[in-house]
Amino acid sequence: MASMRDIKRRKGSIQSTQQITKAMKLVSTVKLQKAKGRAEQTDPYFQYMYRTVSSILAHSGNMDHPYLRSGESKKKAIVVLTSNRGLAGGYNANVVKLITESDDVAKEDVVIYAVGRKGIEILERKGYHIEVDASKIMENPTYPDAAALCKRVLDDFAEGKIGEIYLAYTHFKNTVSQEAQLIRMLPVEVSEPSEEKSSREILMNYEPNEQEALNQIIPKYVTSLFYGALVEAVASENGARMQAMDSATSNAEEMIEDLSLKYNRARQGSITQELTEIIAGANAIE
Numbered sequence: 001m002a003s004m005r006d007i008k009r010r011k012g013s014i015q016s017t018q019q020i021t022k023a024m025k026l027v028s029t030v031k032l033q034k035a036k037g038r039a040e041q042t043d044p045y046f047q048y049m050y051r052t053v054s055s056i057l058a059h060s061g062n063m064d065h066p067y068l069r070s071g072e073s074k075k076k077a078i079v080v081l082t083s084n085r086g087l088a089g090g091y092n093a094n095v096v097k098l099i100t101e102s103d104d105v106a107k108e109d110v111v112i113y114a115v116g117r118k119g120i121e122i123l124e125r126k127g128y129h130i131e132v133d134a135s136k137i138m139e140n141p142t143y144p145d146a147a148a149l150c151k152r153v154l155d156d157f158a159e160g161k162i163g164e165i166y167l168a169y170t171h172f173k174n175t176v177s178q179e180a181q182l183i184r185m186l187p188v189e190v191s192e193p194s195e196e197k198s199s200r201e202i203l204m205n206y207e208p209n210e211q212e213a214l215n216q217i218i219p220k221y222v223t224s225l226f227y228g229a230l231v232e233a234v235a236s237e238n239g240a241r242m243q244a245m246d247s248a249t250s251n252a253e254e255m256i257e258d259l260s261l262k263y264n265r266a267r268q269g270s271i272t273q274e275l276t277e278i279i280a281g282a283n284a285i286e
Contacts, residue, residue, distance in 0.1 A: 046228035082119030
């Protein structure tokens, strides 16, 4: 059985840790409220953007455009959004699992464009090639930052270095629910309309022509999706960290209660032993 000194020392250590987890929970709660509001404000725009571009492409007929077909390269670019800091439960691990546990993509065919140091650390250990480290973006994501990274990825796509572009991030559902997702950004997936529906619909007209129009529309569409994912990732990170710190605080409270009980038992045992020794000594003298 541990001594009273050991129990007291361990209890003090856990209490110190509990104060840290409480503080981190409060900080994450404040950051979450700000990030949640930002995500809720921007989400309608990106949803409309997605539906609008999907509708445009669905009404465009069969077009031959680089953004609508896979490139010749077998390389698949994955833009990975993780955090720069840990202590967020399974937030980072869940995003990385989308890549490492996928049977569709071989490791040697994956090119990582990483946003977040934690994702880089895990993927490098597993042998993945990190093409770009844009971790600074995650501190305070802005649309120009998203546009700059998307331009780099799109340039590599246009030059034939990569054949497909994917995005791995965490979708923010609500404060207690976040879902890791892997979506394909390019080539743009166009649903095939039914013959009956397509016969009643008028095809889209482009001015000056479809090539120039799509060269402007699709990069903005991809950048918008990426920025929306960044905003959701920040909210998801703080939500996950808040939950993790709340669980850690609760666990620390349970451990402190258990150690307090053990300390009291040890103290009672020590007092009983001392009384027994005193009584035995007194009896021996008599």
